[in-house]
Amino acid sequence: MAHSPKPKATGRRRKAGPDPARVEAIFARLAGVMPEPKTELRFQDPYTLVVAVALSAQATDVSVNKATDRLFAVAATPQAMLDLGEEALIPYIASIGLYRTKARNVIAAARMIVNLHGGVVPLNRKDLQALPGVGRKTASVVLNELGIEPAIAVDTHVFRVAHRLGLADAPTADKVEDQLHAVVPPAYLAKAHHWLILHGRYTCVARRPKCETCVIADLCPARALFVGV
Template sequence: MAGTKKVKKLGKQEVEAIFSRFAEIEPEPRGELDYLNAFTLLVAVVLSAQATDAGVNKATKKLFELAPSPAAMVALGIERITELIRTIGLYRGKAKNVFALSQILIEQHGGEVPGDRASLEALPGVGRKTANVVLNIWFKQPTIAVDTHLFRVGNRTGLAPGKTPLEVEKALHRVVPERFMLHAHHWLILHGRYICKARKPECWRCPIAQWCLFEPKTPLPGRG
C-alpha cells in the first residue's frame, strides 16, 4: 500500500469528535459484502481481496445458493467453484483457497468457523485483514481491518499515521475510544470509499473536515 502525505497526529479531543460524528450519522454501520452465515462471510472476505464488494456479491449469489456450508463447498469441487467466481480477480487461486479452507473447517473445526485469530489465519487465503473482518462482523470483536481505504484515511486525516497497515491498526487501537471500537472499522472504510477518496477527497461534503489535518482541503467543484 502506498503511503500518503505525512501529517501530524490528531489530539484526543479531535479523535473523540470524529467518532462521535460518525456515530451520529450512522449508529450501526454495516459492511457491503453479502453473506448468509459465518462460513459464507469468511468466503466472501477471502474473495474480496483485490476485488470490489459489488463484484464479489454478484459472483457469490449463485455460489452461496449452491454451497452455504463447508461440506457443500467441498462437494461442489474446485472446477465448479472456479467457474462460478471467474468474474472476480485472481479467481483460480481463490477457488483453490475456498475449497481448501472448507476442507480444513470440516476436518479440524467440525465444519464451524473458528472465533480466534490464530485458527482463522491458519486457513488458506486468510490473512490478518480477513481474520479481523470476520472477528469483527460475526464474532463482534473490536478488531480493525486495515484495507487501502482505511490505511489512507488513517494517514491523511492524522487519526493514525503509519507506514504499514499493521502500524495504522495498532495506532487506531491506541486512540479510538473504547465505546467506538466495534464500529470504527466500518466507519473508516466507508468514509474512505465514498468521501475521502484516493485521487481527490471530497472535503466539501466531509462530515469530519473541521478536525481532519489534510491540507489543502478540496473545494466544491467549480469553486476551486
C-alpha cells in the same frame, strides 16, 4: 557505591499522538451519520462471511456480491463447497480478480474446516488465520462483523483515511492497525473499522475527496491539500 552514568539526552522528543478531543469528535460525527455501519458484503452465517471476505481481496464488494449470490445458492457450507470442488467453483468467481488462487484457497479452507473443526468455522483469531486464504485482515473483518473482537481491518480505504485524518502515520497496514487501536476511544472501537472504510469508500475517496460534503472536514489536517484552505 558507584552509580551508573545517566543516559545522554538525544535531543529527540517522542512524537505526540493526535489530540484526543479531536479524535473523539471525529468518531462522534461519523457515528451521527452512520449509527449502525455494517459490511456491504452479503453473507448468511460465519462460513459464508469468511468466504465472501476472502474473495473480496483486491476486488470490490459489488463484484463479490454478484458472484456469491450465485455461489451460495449451491454451496453455502464447507461440505457443500468441498462437494462442488475447485474446477466447478471457478466459473462462479471467474469475474473476481485472482480467482484461480482464491478458488484453490476456498476449497482448501473448506477441507480444513470439515476435517479439523467438524464443519464449523472456528471463531478465534489463531484458527481463523490458519485457514488458507485467511490472513490477519480477513480474520479481523470476520471477528469484528460478528461482534467477537473489536478489530480494525486496515484495507486501502482505512489506510488512506487514517493517514489523512492524522490518526496514524505508520507505513504498513499492521502498524496502522496498532496505531488506530491506541487512539480510537473505546466507545467507538467496535464500529471504527466500518466508519473508516465507508467514509473512505464514499467520501474521502483517493483522487478527489468530497471535502465539501464531509462531516469531519474541519477536523481533517489534510483538507488544505484538496480545497486550498
